[in-house]
Amino acid sequence: MTLAFVTSSTYRPHDPDLxxxxxxxxxxxxxxxxxVWDDPSVDxxxxxxxxxxxxxxxxxxxxxxxxxxxxxxxxxxxxxxxTWNTDKVYLRQLQDAGVPIxxxxxxxxxxxxxxxxxxxxxxxTISAGSKDTARWSTPEEVWTHSAExxxxxxxxxxxxxxxxxxxEGETAMLYLGGEFSHAIRKGPLLLRGEGVRQDRxxxxxITPRTPTAAQRAVSDHVLETTVSLLGLDAAPLYARxxxxxxxxxxxILIELELTExxxxxxxSDGGAxxxxxxxxxxxx
Numbered sequence: 001m002t003l004a005f006v007t008s009s010t011y012r013p014h015d016p017d018l019x020x021x022x023x024x025x026x027x028x029x030x031x032x033x034x035x036v037w038d039d040p041s042v043d044x045x046x047x048x049x050x051x052x053x054x055x056x057x058x059x060x061x062x063x064x065x066x067x068x069x070x071x072x073x074x075x076x077x078x079x080x081x082x083t084w085n086t087d088k089v090y091l092r093q094l095q096d097a098g099v100p101i102x103x104x105x106x107x108x109x110x111x112x113x114x115x116x117x118x119x120x121x122x123x124x125t126i127s128a129g130s131k132d133t134a135r136w137s138t139p140e141e142v143w144t145h146s147a148e149x150x151x152x153x154x155x156x157x158x159x160x161x162x163x164x165x166x167x168e169g170e171t172a173m174l175y176l177g178g179e180f181s182h183a184i185r186k187g188p189l190l191l192r193g194e195g196v197r198q199d200r201x202x203x204x205x206i207t208p209r210t211p212t213a214a215q216r217a218v219s220d221h222v223l224e225t226t227v228s229l230l231g232l233d234a235a236p237l238y239a240r241x242x243x244x245x246x247x248x249x250x251x252i253l254i255e256l257e258l259t260e261x262x263x264x265x266x267x268s269d270g271g272a273x274x275x276x277x278x279x280x281x282x283x284x
Contacts, residue, residue: 002031003279004047007054009036015054017265020272028276037068044072048283051076051237051275055260059128062086074283076237077258084230085258088125088157097225100218100252102159102244108146114139119161121190122146124154128260135161135190145196161190162254164245170254171209171243173219174263174271177278178235180216182268185209186242208267215243218251226256237278238263 005021012018018034025032035042037055044050050072058065066086069079077085084090095101108114108122122145123133132149136142142158149156170186187205211219219241227235240257265271 001048001280001283002033002046003276003283004033004035004042004044004050006035006037006050006052008038008057011054011056012036015262017263017272018053020265021051021053021276024272024276027273028280030276030280032276037065047074049074049076049279051279052082052260054262056128058086058260059126059131062126076279076282078236080230081232081236081258085256086126087155088123088127088255089155090256091157091253093229094222094225094253094256097229099222099225100246100250102162102252102254105158107150107156108143108158109150110143110147112143114142114158115160117160118163119192121159121161122149123157124149125157126154130189132196133190134196135192135194137192162244162246162252164247168245169205171211171215171251172264173211173215173241173243174268175219175223175235175239175241176263176271176274177237177281178223179274180219181271181274182264183209183211183215184264184267206264206267212251215251218243218253222253222256226258234282237282238275 003025005018007015007018022032066083069075069082091101091104103115105114114120119135119137120142121135122142134145146156146158165188169188172184172186174181185207222241223235223239236258240261242255243251244254246252
């Protein structure tokens with residue numbers, strides 16, 4: 001069998017998961033090839049499974065990316081999942097279904113109520129790697145940033161900044177083949193007073209983390225709810241549930257990554273093998 005691990009020409013050298021996946025495939029007597037999603041010479045039908053990985057340039061080309069995904073057989077995650085997950089308005093549906101998320105307002109305009117908080121985060125709903133995202137301490141900054149995004153034809157989201165992130169960081173819960181695989185801690189990325197970020201993950205601090213029972217319960221609930229909302233027959237091949245800790249100590253969802261998340265395989269014990277095994281099982 002042959003597996004395709006899909007990346008982008010720009011970010012291929014920066015994805016540490018890719019060589020681990022190729023090696024895990026070889027250990028199982030399977031060919032794993034790294035391919036670029038917008039390479040017109042690729043015969044996608046020749047692969048038993050096509051696994052989307054570091055296609056991090058899709059943000060400025062979302063419609064093109066989704067059109068490509070619609071043509072690819074044996075795609076994981078599916079075109080349906082990618083379409084739903086590449087715009088963070090999906091958080092509205094998860095919240096309506098009972099998933100605890102960060103307090104969020106959409107397309108905030110000057111003068112709008114943004115809640116009584118010390119700080120806020122403003123970002124576009126179609127984004128990755130914290131690009132065009134900022135942490136603000138005044139309503140005026142929030143209103144200005146949101147208005148600029150809306151004026152550019154983008155949907156903006158304004159969230160309360162969760163202060164626990166400064167010390168505790170975020171917890172990313174990784175699921176492979178529908179089963180919990182491992183968790184990591186992501187250190188704080190947004191700095192106070194930094195302004196709007198333009199780069200991608202240039203200073204992420206990643207370390208393994210043992211999740212709490214409460215974090216497992218919430219992340220399991222997120223995944224189960226997603227399967228139900230989308231009417232899926234099975235959980236996505238891969239998923240990353242990003243959690244933070246609210247003021248009352250409860251885990252809440254910051255983002256659900258089903259498109260092209262870093263899976264932090266170097267920080268896992270056998271994660272690459274688990275993903276390859278799951279891909280092979282779904283291809284048989």
